[in-house]
Amino acid sequence: MLLLKLYKTRLLSFIGIYYLIRSILKEGINLMTLLNWSSKINTEKKAAVDENKEFTYLELYRQSILLSEILSEKFPKKKQRAAIIARNSADLINLIF
Secondary structure, three states: OHHHHHHHOOOOOHHHHHHHHHHHHHHOOOHHHHHHHHHHHOOOOEEEEOOOOEEEHHHHHHHHHHHHHHHHHHOOOOOOOOOOOOOOOHHHHHHHO
C-alpha cells in the first residue's frame, strides 16, 4: 500500500528521487525541501485553495523564497523571530513556508 502511494506521487521514479536529493542538498532537511521537491514534481497541482485564492506548488515555492528574502532584509540577524497573525487562508500557508 505504501509503495503504491509513493509510486503515485512519483517519488519512486528516477526523476522523483533526483529532485528530492537535489532539494535536500539545496535546502537541507526541512519544509522548504518538501516544497521545493513538490514544485518540481507537481508544478501545476494546487497546493492551497480558499474562497479567494489558489496557489500551485510552484507559485507557493516562488512566493516563499521571495518572502524569505524580504524577511532576511528586514531581520538581518540570524535566528530572529517574527510573529504571524493571520486568518485561515491560502495566504497563511504561504506565510508558514
